Amino acid sequence: METVRGDEAGDTANGEAGRRVDGEAPEETPGEAVGWRAAAERALYGPNGFFLREAPAAHFRTAVHASPLFARAVAELLTRVDEALGRPAELAFTDVGAGRGELVAGVLAALPPAVAARVRPCAVERAPRPAGLDPRIDWRAEPPPGAEGLLFANEWLDNVPLDIAERGGDGVVRYVLVVPSTGEERPGAPVTGPDAAGLRRWWPLPREEGARAEIGLPRDLAWARAVGSLARGLAVAVDYAHLRADRPPFGTLTGYRHGRAVPPVPDGTRDLTAHVALDACAGPGAVLLPQRRALRALGVTGGRPPLAMATADPAGYVRALAAAGEAAELTDPAGLGGFTWLIQPVGIGAPPL
C-alpha cells in the first residue's frame, strides 16, 4: 500500500543567491543555496520537475486513490451545490491539482445522468494532459473564470511551495536556504515585510533557537485566487492541516518517493510536501471540518454489513464488506479521516453539508 502523506513572497528578500521571479524557478548554480520556495518550485514544477514527470499515485496514496467512495461523496456534494445554485444550465466541477484526472473521471461516473448532462468537468494541473483521458474533461493550467459550481482541491495546497523561517541563536528569524542537490541548509537574510507580518499573525515562532515555521503566504494567495474564479458555488480544499493554536514547532516539510517518506531534498527526485495552515487560507463564511465528519455528512459510513447478509446474498456481502473497509480507511482519524476540509461558500449562504 502506498503511504498516506502527512503521517509524520516573492523577491530576493530571503537572501538567496539566485534570481527570483514569483512562481518561476530561478537559474541554479550547482552547490549554491537558494530559498526553499524557489528550490521546491524548480524541483517539483521546473523543467522535467517531479510532478510534470511523475503521476502522484505512483508515490503516495490520496483519498482519491484509496476508494471510489471518495469520488461518490464529491459527486453527492456537487449535486447539493447544484440544488443550492438552482440547477444552472452549466454546472462547473473544477478539480485543482488534479493529478492524472482520476477524481474528475470518478465524479463524472458517479453523477446522476440529469446532473452529468449539465456538468462542465475541468481538471486544473501543471502536468500535461494524460493520454486517454475522457474527452469531456477540459484540462487547463488555471481554473475557468466566472464558473458556477464546485471547485475541489484534494492535497493540492500542501504542494504549493513555500519559504521556511528559522530562529537563530541570536534570536533573529531568518529564511532557511537550501542547496538543491544535497538538501544542506544554511541561514539566509532576516524575514521581513509581508512574510514577517504573515508569521506574526498565523505562525508566531517560539523563542527557542531552531524553532521553524513554514511561511504560508503563497498558499493563502493561491487559494484566494482559486476561490475568486467562482462566480457562485462552493470551494473545498482538503489537506493535512494544522491550526494556529497547534503549529508544529519544527515545521512539517517532508519528501515522498515510491510510497515512502524520505528526506526533503529539492533535487527533483521526490515529492516535497508540508502540512497546510488551512485556517490562514479560510475566507469569510468558511467552515473547517475533519474529513471523517465531512464524508459522513455526504453518506460515507464505515459500518460492517449484517452477518445474515453473508448467507442471503454472499456476493453482495463481500462487496459491502469491501466498501465498509474503504469507508473506514477514508474516515480513520489517524489517517485520511484526520485530514481537514476547508469549505468556502461563494454567494450561496451556508455550505450544503
Ligand SMILES: C[S@@+](CC[C@H](N)C(=O)[O-])C[C@H]1O[C@@H](n2cnc3c(N)ncnc32)[C@H](O)[C@@H]1O
Ligand atoms: C498531491 S498531488 C494530488 C493529486 C490529486 N488531487 C489526488 O488527490 O490524488 C498534487 C497535484 O497538484 C498539482 N499542482 C500543484 N500546484 C498546482 C497549480 N498551481 N495548479 C495546478 N496543479 C497544481 C501537482 O502537479 C500534483 O499533480
